[in-house]
Amino acid sequence: MSTLRLALLLVLAAGPALASYRMPPAMSYMHRPPPAKKMSKAENMVESVVLLSIDGLHSGDLTWWLQNRPMSALAKLAMSGVVYPQAFVKGITDSFPGVLALLTGGSSKSHGVYYDDSYSRALWCPGTPCNGSKPTGPPGCELVFDESLDYNLSDPNGGRTGINGDSINPAALPLDQDCKPVYPHQLLTANTIFEVAKSAGLRTAWTDKHPAYDLVQGPSGKGVDQLYTPEINTDFMGADFTHHADQIPMYDALHAEAISSWALGFDYQGNPQSGWGVPAIFGGNFQSVSVVAKLYSPAAYEADGVTPAASLLAALEDVDGFVGRIAAYVDVAGRTPSTAFVVTAKHGNAPRKAADLKLLPDTLVPNALTAAGIKPAQVTQDTVSLIWLEDASQLQAAVKVLEANATALGIAEVIYGSALQAFAGDPATSPTAPHIVTRVIPGVVYVGNPAKHSKAGDHGGLNDDDTHVALLVSKCGQKPKTVTDRVETRQVAPTVLKLLGLDHTKLTACMTEGCDPLPGLDY
Structure with missing residues (x-):
């Protein structure tokens, strides 16, 4: 070792008592490394x-x-x-x-x-009961x-x-x-x-x-x-x-x-x-x-x-x-x-400038969709929102809700359809592709409770x-x-x-x- x-x-092993410990920049090894050798032209x-x-x-x-x-x-x-x-x-x-x-x-x-x-629209959640070698119930799992x-x-x-x-x-x-x-x-x-x-x-x-x-x-x-x-x-x-x-x-x-x-x-x-x-x-x-x-x-x-x-x-x-x-x-x-x-x-x-930081509750986007009768299967958020819909036929309705409330939801752009397929694939053919991805207003980070959160930035987004x-x-x-x-x-x-x-x-x-x-x- x-x-x-x-x-x-x-x-x-010392635990929290060493909370201020900093790793020295050049700690040596116990083993003796192999000696350096000159490289021949063929090896260069x-x-x-x-x-x-x-x-x-x-x-x-x-x-x-x-x-x-x-x-x-x-x-x-x-x-x-x-x-x-x-x-x-x-x-x-x-x-x-x-x-x-x-x-x-x-x-x-x-x-x-x-x-x-x-x-994934093609997998079952952990712990799903199996009937023989087949999972019970319909697929669809975070x-x-x-x-x-x-x-x-x-x-x-x-x-x-x-x-x-x-x-x-x-x-x-x-x-x-x-x-x-x-x-x-x-x-x-x-x-x-x-x-x-x-x-x-x-x-x-x-x-x-x-x-x-x-x-x-x-x-x-x-x-x-x-x-x-x-x-x-x-x-x-x-x-x-x-x-x-x-x-x-x-x-x-x-x-x-x-x-x-x-x-x-x-x-x-x-x-x-x-x-x-x-x-x-x-x-x-x-x-x-x-x-x-x-x-x-x-x-x-x-x-x-x-x-x-x-x-x-x-x-x-x-x-x-x-x-x-x-x-x-x-x-x-x-x-x-x-x-x-x-x-x-x-x-x-994001963001690099502390003055640009705007923490928003991660309930805003899913709640806006649900209030409009749209059922998201999954909404993943940090400096982005990735939205998977239970019913793909609700895509246009979902886009309309998000665009109509964009500023309040922290959204700069709603990306779907061919624009989304350019970097995220087609949800009609890929079981894991989201239906919608949003570009947030620069500085927006979605968190559980902005009043109690200590986050100054995150990643995942497109800015x-x-x-x-x-x-x-x-x-x-x-x-x-x-x-x-x-x-x-x-x-x-x-x-x-x-x-x-x-x-x-x-x-x-x-x-x-x-x-x-x-x-x-x-x-």
């Missing part, structure tokens, strides 16, 4: 891609950081990289479609996943794929090891027509970069925030060799990490340690694995920036909505330190010449603060540049495969929506 993991377990090519999502990191945040922290780890990557200041997430910006954009090259339209809280799937929230690993989805309780899963549990990865209708790499005989590894990120395994369920998913919402310390800006670095450090260990060819705990080697694609996410941006106090930004305030600055420093640690271990392993880094974000958070995210690609020998063309985060997927010399046209979602790798790189 590494020194870092041991330290983290001791901190977790991309053999591994480290894919990192700094969740919540806006394009403007990265620009500010590179300008004001020229000696930082991210700035060092930019010295041999391409920065894309006009990078956007296509469509819905929940974490699920956000990560799948990076991994499939598509939007919800193609991969079939909309949110971690969504709806799909909640978050910490509620864990065996045990009091265990930081979700009740099992937290590896390859083993902490998911099948009893918490929806059922298919044969009364079998449906795992998150089974929702996908498109393959992933992990599956393409696996089909070429390469290894893969990933770390994310819930066991429910079994999602990234892809339709095969076998895309990631080692998927490490410690539970961010564990109540092990009394309150989960997402409520404490000063505790979230401890959680992110678990991800940093796993990724650093993979960079050395070890398992996520830093143990040598026979026949493993360094994965071709590995990485994960960091939550510190996103958590800080969503907390009401202290504010993440100064009044201009651009300059990081103290809390966000601390989060950026923590995450930059983690990126630096990973890069250092890549270097120690002698693999800097053959390793590319992609640093981006699944989503942003710039949700969609306009950081993107940096770095590799040895790359001439530093800034590409100002508008690009989409889904272009990361074909870029990763092209860097590795793999066929990016094998990505089904990417081919459906257009499969251009990012411009400006020396492939």
Whole structure:
């Protein structure tokens, strides 16, 4: 066990008494990493891609950081990289479609996943009685794929090891027509970069925030060799990490340690694995920036909505330190010449300006529909509303109600029909596609009770603060540049495969929506 993991377990065991603990920027490992070696010309090519999502990191945040922290780890990557200041997430910006954009090259339209809280017209709810091998009653079920799937929230690993989805309780899963549990990865209708790499005989590894990120395994369920998913919402310390800006670095450090260990060819705990080697694609996410941006106090930004305030600055420093640690271990392993880094974000958070924040009750939209005699099967809200109707014939009536009351409901645009199908698919043919998605008035966030809520922002929506995210690609020998063309985060997927010399046209979602790798790189 590494020194870092041991330290983290001791901190977790200490509980709330260490609420102000901050992770040191460069904790060493007990094991001795393999010695660096010189790379031959034949080896001086991309053999591994480290894919990192700094969740919540806006394009403007990265620009500010590179300008004001020229000696930082991210700035060092930019010295041999391409920065894309006009990078956007296509469509819905929940974490699920956000990560799948990076991994499939598509939007919800193609991969079939909309949110971690969504709806299916073709599945049955957990616990539905079965008559033989068939579920009773009609299909139609809210799909909640978050910490509620864990065996045990009091265990930081979700009740099992937290590896390859083993902490998911099948009893918490929806059922298919044969009364079998449906795992998150089974929702996908498109393959992933992990599956393409696996089909070429390469290894893969990933770390994310819930066991429910079994999602990234892809339709095969076998895309990631080692998927490490410690539970961010564990109540092990009394309150989960997402409520404490000063505790979230401890959680992110678990991800940093796993990724650093993979960079050395070890398992996520830093143990040598026979026949493993360094994965071709590995990485994960960091939550510190996103958590800080969503907390009401202290504010993440100064009044201009651009300059990081103290809390966000601390989060950026923590995450930059983690990126630096990973890069250092890549270097120690002698693999800097053959390793590319992609640093981006699944989503942003909105609003950045505290003065723009407008919390609205999440009952407004469903109540307005119900009062008009319209039955929503499910309404999912954060900085967006996704609406599934019980009766699709009520679509026009629902649109009329929402448009007539748009300002009071916090709605800037009601999206349905062909406009919605451009990024969210067709509810007439997809059992999980919503009938309506709304673009909110900038600053609107739907919450349970605005008078008692401490939220300062969220994501999921279609406005710039949700969609306009950081993107940096770095590799040895790359001439530093800034590409100002508008690009989409889904272009990361074909870029990763092209860097590795793999066929990016094998990505089904990417081919459906257009499969251009990012411009400006020396492939």
